[in-house]
Amino acid sequence: MEFFIAILASILSDSAPIIFASLGETLNERGGVINLSVEGTMLLSAMAGFAVAFTTDSLVLGFLAAMIVGAIVASLVAFGSITLKRDQVAVGFILTLVAGDLSSFLGVPFVRVPGPQIESLPIPFLRDIPFIGPVFFERDIITYLSFTLIIGMWLWFYKTQPGLQLRGIGERPEASFARGGNVKLMRYVYILLGGALIGFAGAAFSLHVKLGWSHRATAGFGWIALAIVIFGGWDPLKVAFGAYLFGALRASATTLQSSGLEVPVQVFPLLPFPLMILTLVIFNSRGLDRVLNYLPLGARRALTRLLRSNPPAALGTHFEQE
Amino acid sequence: MTDTRNLFVRITTALAPLLVALIIAVLLLVATGAPPLDTFVKLFTGSFGTPSKQADTFVVWVSLAIVSAGLLITFIAGQWNIGVEGQIMMGSIFATWAARGVWEQQGIVGIPVIILWAMVGGAFWALLVAVLKIYGKVNEIFGGLGFNFIATAFNIYLIFGPWKQKTGGTLSGTEIFPEALWMPTLPELRVSPIAIIIALLVLVVIYFSLRGTLWGLQLKAIGKNIRAAFVLGVPTNPLLLSAYAVCGACAGLVGAFLVIIVHHRLIPSISSGYGFLGILIVLLSSVNALWLAPLALFFAAVSIGSTALQLELNIDSSLGGVLQGVLVLVVLLMQGIKEKVISK
Numbered sequence: 001m002e003f004f005i006a007i008l009a010s011i012l013s014d015s016a017p018i019i020f021a022s023l024g025e026t027l028n029e030r031g032g033v034i035n036l037s038v039e040g041t042m043l044l045s046a047m048a049g050f051a052v053a054f055t056t057d058s059l060v061l062g063f064l065a066a067m068i069v070g071a072i073v074a075s076l077v078a079f080g081s082i083t084l085k086r087d088q089v090a091v092g093f094i095l096t097l098v099a100g101d102l103s104s105f106l107g108v109p110f111v112r113v114p115g116p117q118i119e120s121l122p123i124p125f126l127r128d129i130p131f132i133g134p135v136f137f138e139r140d141i142i143t144y145l146s147f148t149l150i151i152g153m154w155l156w157f158y159k160t161q162p163g164l165q166l167r168g169i170g171e172r173p174e175a176s177f178a179r180g181g182n183v184k185l186m187r188y189v190y191i192l193l194g195g196a197l198i199g200f201a202g203a204a205f206s207l208h209v210k211l212g213w214s215h216r217a218t219a220g221f222g223w224i225a226l227a228i229v230i231f232g233g234w235d236p237l238k239v240a241f242g243a244y245l246f247g248a249l250r251a252s253a254t255t256l257q258s259s260g261l262e263v264p265v266q267v268f269p270l271l272p273f274p275l276m277i278l279t280l281v282i283f284n285s286r287g288l289d290r291v292l293n294y295l296p297l298g299a300r301r302a303l304t305r306l307l308r309s310n311p312p313a314a315l316g317t318h319f320e321q322e
Numbered sequence: 323m324t325d326t327r328n329l330f331v332r333i334t335t336a337l338a339p340l341l342v343a344l345i346i347a348v349l350l351l352v353a354t355g356a357p358p359l360d361t362f363v364k365l366f367t368g369s370f371g372t373p374s375k376q377a378d379t380f381v382v383w384v385s386l387a388i389v390s391a392g393l394l395i396t397f398i399a400g401q402w403n404i405g406v407e408g409q410i411m412m413g414s415i416f417a418t419w420a421a422r423g424v425w426e427q428q429g430i431v432g433i434p435v436i437i438l439w440a441m442v443g444g445a446f447w448a449l450l451v452a453v454l455k456i457y458g459k460v461n462e463i464f465g466g467l468g469f470n471f472i473a474t475a476f477n478i479y480l481i482f483g484p485w486k487q488k489t490g491g492t493l494s495g496t497e498i499f500p501e502a503l504w505m506p507t508l509p510e511l512r513v514s515p516i517a518i519i520i521a522l523l524v525l526v527v528i529y530f531s532l533r534g535t536l537w538g539l540q541l542k543a544i545g546k547n548i549r550a551a552f553v554l555g556v557p558t559n560p561l562l563l564s565a566y567a568v569c570g571a572c573a574g575l576v577g578a579f580l581v582i583i584v585h586h587r588l589i590p591s592i593s594s595g596y597g598f599l600g601i602l603i604v605l606l607s608s609v610n611a612l613w614l615a616p617l618a619l620f621f622a623a624v625s626i627g628s629t630a631l632q633l634e635l636n637i638d639s640s641l642g643g644v645l646q647g648v649l650v651l652v653v654l655l656m657q658g659i660k661e662k663v664i665s666k
Binding site: 284 | 353402454459460463464467469472475478479482483491598601640642643644646647648654655657659662
């Protein structure tokens with residue numbers, strides 16, 4: 001039981017960066033803009049967040065700097081794709097390479113230096129609840145923020161007026177515009193907010209999970225965050241589930257690593273990445289439909305609703321505001 | 323008046339990206355306390371200064387030219403083949419696999435086997451992405467990413483598992499190939515004339531197959547509007563499969579060259595990011611085959627030059643990647659600005 005609690009707790013806190021990154025991306029994709037630069041943005045903001053926290057000895061400034069870096073990269077995506085109408089995928093892809101190399105170039109002085117890190121912060125009373133307490137409430141501020149963000153974003157999307165409008169500009173921007181919404185402005189706002197969250201995720205890596213900076217420290221995680229957004233069907237709760245699933249895969253890889261299987265240990269840390277994408281592929285492929293067809297109608301409908309969702313209809317398209 | 327204005331617009335749009343990339347590089351260098359002028363001199367002498375550096379630049383050119391030629395095909399068909407990194411890696415893995423089969427053979431027998439098998443490996447890895455895209459409706463970007471991750475994990479598994487050196491698995495890679503299986507190079511230099519000829523052949527074949535064949539025309543139609551192409555009778559699925567296969571085979575060829583010309587063994591990060599650089603080159607070329615060779619040379623020079631920076635001035639070689647990426651980004655944005663100005 002102790003072991004089980006420890007594993008669950010570590011999955012929850014280690015997944016926090018992926019939660020921020022994939023929910024940030026969910027935000028801008030819901031608004032209709034793909035920010036493909038997540039991988040590079042996370043590298044650069046992880047480096048910047050650590051560098052600032054290290055030099056100023058302030059964690060708050062570190063996280064702030066990382067968010068600004070994320071928003072700056074996102075603003076380039078927004079400028080290129082919304083204002084100049086370039087291919088969103090192309091702009092994001094180039095930015096991911098530039099930001100990644102920039103993190104290596106500027107991060108040299110900070111490689112493997114010990115720096116500040118987030119302290120744990122158990123919540124009084126709540127921590128005493130059996131099982132739930134030690135799993136959820138003996139963590140740190142970053143993990144609590146990740147819980148808050150999941151619930152907050154879900155409420156925002158489905159229970160508020162601006163959330164409805166956000167979904168509108170991603171689904172039918174013309175209709176949203178006809179109702180008096182400034183589509184371009186709102187898209188700019190949401191991609192900047194999404195970028196800031198992705199930046200926050202970078203700092204959550206270097207100041208919370210992986211501690212410190214080294215060359216390509218967060219490599220692969222940005223791509224996984226992008227995949228998780230699709231896996232989760234652009235729904236905050238399902239996206240969070242995807243992020244925790246990836247966390248569970250990573251935890252099992254670590255456990256298997258020490259189990260003495262006849263596979264080189266170097267392989268295990270790499271396995272969760274292809275497994276996560278494979279899961280996405282299986283969930284999205286038509287083969288799954290055939291399996292579902294054998295189920296009774298009610299179960300099939302429920303499962304399809306749970307597993308499938310269509311991307312925002314206007315995702316990746318340009319909008320002419322005349 | 324409009325003529326001079328157009329000329330002005332044209333010249334600025336051609337030169338501005340280079341200038342902006344240079345300014346950003348200077349700012350970065352100043353910020354990190356490195357001497358900008360020395361750095362640029364070293365960047366040039368480090369890639370073209372001596373015959374051996376020139377040779378190294380052409381070694382990289384071969385890889386970039388071939389992979390970007392392959393990527394041109396998938397780009398023309400409207401496909402983002404991000405899986406190209408994994409396809410190069412699979413080419414190297416298949417090349418090493420073949421090499422283990424012909425370990426005792428002479429090069430004249432062994433090398434063609436290695437190259438062909440590597441192309442099969444690259445094409446196979448690309449076809450997996452294509453099949454998922456066409457029959458499973460899985461976006462090629464994510465399919466490709468998945469197969470990149472699998473190739474990386476598989477490569478590490480081989481290097482530390484079945485193909486480890488007799489002394490044990492290390493990050494330095496597998497056992498070094500027997501010299502008979504190294505691609506013959508010019509004396510004292512690393513560059514292989516045969517590889518350069520093959521790269522030129524690939525460029526020519528790709529250029530003419532896009533210009534003068536039905537295949538090329540139909541691929542363009544697919545890239546412009548796949549539904550319209552299908553309605554007009556273009557067999558879209560077989561054509562897409564063929565586009566991926568050609569790109570994968572090119573990537574596999576690069577994978578083979580990386581093994582038998584550059585490293586002479588399989589190493590963990592064998593693809594060296596050349597696949598992603600190839601995508602940058604194709605974006606910069608505005609998907610035009612004629613531009614690939616000179617752009618690949620420029621990118622190769624920056625890559626080799628920046629390694630020299632690392633060795634001689636202790637400036638991190640990632641500066642080269644920043645320069646290349648910023649250049650492509652600014653070109654892309656300038657095209658957008660130009661269209662905005664013209665439409666006004």
